Amino acid sequence: MQFGIFTVGDVTTDPTTGRTPTEHERIKATVEIAKKADEVGLDVFATGEHHNPPFIASAPTTTLAYIGAQTKRIILSTATTLITTTDPVLIAENYAKLQHLTDGRVDLMMGRGNTGPVYPWFGKDIRDGIALAVENYALLHRLWREDVVDWQGRFRTPLQGFTSTPRPLDGVPPFVWHGSIRSPEIAEQAAYYGDGFFHNNIFWPMSHTKQMVDLYRRRFEHYGHGPADTAIVGLGGQVFMRKNSQDAVREFRPYFDVAPVYGHGPSLEEFTAQTPLTVGSPQQVIDRYAAMRDHVGHYQRQLFLMDHAGLPLPTVLEQIEILGSEVVPVLRREMAAGRPAHIPDAPTHASLVAAAGGARDATVSAVDDVTGRVAENAAETTTESLR
């Protein structure tokens, strides 16, 4: 079972001080948050992708590479990668590069996750959202698995004899999760490929999340990837903790009340009753999240949203500290208890390499038809002749 945090990178005024962080502060804070997550023993740091204010989450591979250079262990992921408006060729190349630079500590979560205006900025139409997610991922899937791709589709220029570079590290593409809140087609897509399915249930009642996960599990089995209970499921979560639950509620309420995502709507009490948001003691968080598997079955990844709604960086770091030291160790034990042996862990680079029968160098070298020499040798010769 993997535990981690995910961020959307919002720039939000702290309602208790009236101060709004700068983009620069939020960008640097993202790095601090990821390093803290690594330090306290979390498994995953995931960043979203947005291309509009108030978010600083554009250019995710730049952020993740910078974090990757300063951490040793934590898996770097996305929440989500916009498979709709981002060219799948760029996704293939950017994340394969990130995979090499971080020695395989990379996976991705695909999502559509855009507001209407974002699509036309990238030459797309939101009404094609599902079709874009289907076609673009189908291409991305091939680009990582086939050295030379001929391809033609509706949404981008055709490819003739195209090789996406670099080739995936050790010949194994990054593991992919498909994230969706309410589109059955995306659960179906995840099931079709035998990829992971992530439900960001943080703003939704559990009954809804359960329906989506059930659909994914049922179809995972239908497509022959194994029994439904072995499908790879991830969930979102959201917590705010203090030793005494009253203190947690008192401190978090002003952030909740005016937060762009849920402010001015249901009360904090209604929202915590109806969604996985848990504001209270670490023990309350443990109890609430240990019970998640009762709703969706044994699952593989739990990510928490910790740094939004204007919470100041020191508070966020404290929260991650509590999560890593007091909550996750207990949840790991709880989740392991009664977990049948045949339920797989979330795939990692190491497990994928092992499943592929070992690492292989997947480098594709251009070969000169006339001389039979590969490109690097030719380049060496040229360099020597220049000396």
Add this chain to the structure above:
Amino acid sequence: MSRRTLAVVSAGLRQPSSTRLLADRLAEVTVRDLAGREVEAEIRVVELREHAHDLTNHLLAGFPSPALSNAIDDVTTADGMIAVSPIFSASYSGLFKSFFDVLDTDALSGMPVLLGATGGTERHSLALEHALRPLFAYLRAVTVPTAVYAATSDWGSENGDGAGATSGLSRRIERAAAELADLMAARPAREPADPFALPTSFEQLLSEN
């Protein structure tokens, strides 16, 4: 006797409310007419007033409270509906619209619907035709031809003591209820759409591209 469920949605704001009164009379006659067609009807009343705060919360938060969720299910799984709104500013009330705004686009597709409205004066009666009916056309519901408008003056005439001029409210109710009963009795019980039952298979999604 076969069985059908009839949802009755009232957007009246006061208690007691003339909107609810009209909704109840329409429901009562419809049930009687259905019984005459060998159909036993179960009535499910949804008073939107009780869900006003939850509707706003749903608009802002994107999901319904458990109580509102039950009300939505009561309506979307019904075989027919009577929908009655007070007329404000030449149209349905905001509360009425909010409820239909949070339903899935296809939730009422093909459902027989009887429209009703109330107002202070008869001169707002065409709001049924220029506001309510287009809303339900968009939702692809099947609205019955007669829509029933009850102005304040309608309640004082013909029904009971016989004082005042005959406004024909009872006749309009009888006609509209018969039209709804005909549609509901003629159709098989409605199968509610379950988006999670079996989606479009992925092979088909791929080939549609």
